[in-house]
Amino acid sequence: MTSMQERREAISPSPVRGHLVALTAWSICCALIAASRPFDTDAWWHIRVGSWIAQHHEIPSTDIFSWTSRSAEWRPSSWLFDWFLGVTHDALPSRPLLIGITFITFAAV
Template structure:
């Protein structure tokens, strides 16, 4: 008889969270904001500096701006340059999985019950699901 070290429930939960995470992939690009971030990433890559004005917004060329999301913009551009638009939903899926895994770990540490941690993780993912689009806030949620 093998001893139960908890790896089977953990593996099943990871599989379910993975499926949940890649539900976003089927939705494609749900946010139009990605095109602004992608174009900003291209601009930063080509000019090797941050934009000081917003050349892509209406009337933005005359107003100063802060490129606070530049790592996200560059990551979007790198993903786009590798495989076009198809990698953006995959990035979203991986970020969703990472957020769900971190939430599950936090829940498990806080209450110790695997079943309760899994339940609250799925509840949290359900609540957050409408915000799971490839935008900079995914990094804010994760970190």
């Protein structure tokens, strides 16, 4: 092996190091998003609907929490996810829930 080849191998980055840098950058992005607002403003509404579903053991047929269309007919398509958010929010503080939703969102992407 020539000294030029040895220099190139010494300078070239390791693939493991590249993956580690990418993973670290991804983790930092997740942490920053979790510390801010990871989802839209309707998230708190979904959490409240989920809590209502868990308390009443039924799926609401009218919009019970909307300011503008209260008592309007409503067919929730995400009632199971809402229920999961409501139960989780009632059992845990908000921060772990926000971090968990952020990681689930990034894993789905």
